[in-house]
Amino acid sequence: MPLLRNGALSDDEWQRVADDAASLPAGAAVIVSFTRFRAERETLLARNAPMGVLLKNIDPVEELGPDGARFALIALEFPKFSDGRAYSQARLLRERYGFTGELRATGQVLPDQLHHMRRCGFDAFELAKGEPLEAWRRALHTFTAVYQPTGDGRIPVSALRRRLFAAAAD
């Protein structure tokens, strides 16, 4: 599956392991399910290799909360593009629990959602189907103005206006 990171296609060094796979490949960067993480928390956190976790969009991010920082990657799922629960999970992970690793979108990920996903904190995207890279590039620059403050640090229009007022008043 093609992976988009930093505006370019990129190789994926991560392996997903099934819940019933007995042992994890030593030294490899692996992604486990949240269910497995819950069951084997101590062992997994003690592992000496990059750890990733995949949350279903009904898994409670609150529970991962403080442990989030110990992962290098968290993947969130879009079972259908129209199911937007993972947007809330993403913002909570970034803005409330301070997660700074890779936040990856998986499932049905389409160019028309890229703007929303990036604003919610996603920075890696498993591309659902073979859209030309060009469509993804264009989607990166859909909107120059944004109206909401989120954790992505972009300055919303209301704040830009305040600066204009302040400059005019000077």
Place this chain on the structure above:
Amino acid sequence: MYRYDEYDHAFVAERVAQFRDQVRRRLAGELTEDEFKPLRLQNGLYLQLHAYMLRIAIPYGTLSSKQFRMLAHIARRYDRGYGHFTTRQNLQFNWIRLEDAPDALADLAKVEMHAIQTSGNCIRNVTADHWAGVAIDEIEDPRIWCEIIRQWSTVHPEFSFLPRKFKIAVTGSPNDRAAVRVHDIGLRMLRDEQGEPGFEVIVGGGLGRTPMIGKTIRAFLPKQDLLSYLEAIMRVYNRYGRRDNIYKARIKILVHEIGAEEMRRQVEEEWEQIRGGALDLPQDVIDGIARHFAPPPYQVQPVFAPETERLRFEDRDFALWLRSNVVPHRQPGYAIVNLSLKPEGAPPGDSSAAQMDAVADLADAYSFGEIRVTHEQNLVLPHVAVADLPAVWRGLVRIGFATPNLGLVSDIIACPGLDYCALANARAIPVAQRISTRFADLARQHDIGELKIKISGCINACGHHHVGHIGILGVDKNGTEFYQITLGGHAGDDVSLGSIVGPAVPADQVVEAIESLVDTYLKERRDGERFLDTYRRVGTAPFKERLYAPA
């Protein structure tokens, strides 16, 4: 009026470009209809029985004459020369070609309009009291708050793929004219003990197949906390609203299932985490938006205008019109003029391009170029000098928008029904037309007094039948159109949902049935009682008895 600045202009232009690209990809087969559907819906484009339908947002129902002329232009250029005003303060064009949609949207963008978020599972066009800024009983102009919400909700990154559509309404008056208790979120402005304005926050109202009255989850919310509180509600809904069944996906079902108390707890808990943060509304930002809604430069006007008074005595039609369609304005010497888009026997809410142009001209000459759209499918000229009323009336008579029937039995709301809508069970517009023709006698209408009839072509309730004093719902019985009648619904502050009177009646008996209900009311009413008052006093029984009495 709100004017776009460079940011808003850039945003809407980018949105049109984005949609043009999406349409191109759809036409080229790069997008499947399934993938395209949510994208076109977020740009107001529906696929209907006969063609695409374009739904244009009229934020909080306010329009300039220039915008109105553009709507006329779009009606001529891309449609069949008319448009349809809806109960959601939107305008619908029923005959748009997919290829033309990006051009129509580009034309709209030239006058600071768009169709963004008029459909789809996102936060929809925010609606307000149509007398905002001019009503005597107003605390604050609700459009300031609608505009703040509109901006915050525009392409909201977290809340664009909600379980279901989401409708917010704001009223700036204690007298609710925006039906705030039947919206997903209703905001009702009030004052706290110190006299500071803020909001009562009502959640989980709605119509549709399971009508519910919203619950107050916060009795008073300070203004600067509005957006953080809304974000908290939306986050709880986005995470926990049901997605397994579209009929159970609205927030009203979540509130119903977990209870208003638990909903309040979850919202407040989320809010505690984000209040006072980046969404806090500083006073200067509020003021910056509020400046757009400053009153127009009113002139000193006589409160008593001789020509207006003379005509009132001489012309019965003008007098009737003053009585039902003209209401007091907060500025002395001015009046609010309501245009009836319900002339005898016509489809409710339709307007031709020529009528739109004429309204725009009247607005320029007599209403500071401003027009309002109401959720009862009518229009308003919000600032008319009392002395200009005769001229405005004559202009409206000429285009057929002066029927003196506001709030009366022929001022009917009807959804598109089987004439346009793919979901309909039965026709709605022709039923409205027949009732309106039967009750054409204006003297009789005025004698009957306030009576709101609302008609929906199916259980989705786009015609608000649940809150009609008389509600009419189209149902299908073995392939024939029947109509179920409800009584006693009301959308005001003392909101109530209608109760079914009895078995549904066949299409050819609906008008007789309404006649019978009205007769019962006239027989039962006491001095000064409106239809609703009488119904509330006597209940369904006498109405039912007469309606189903063997002939």
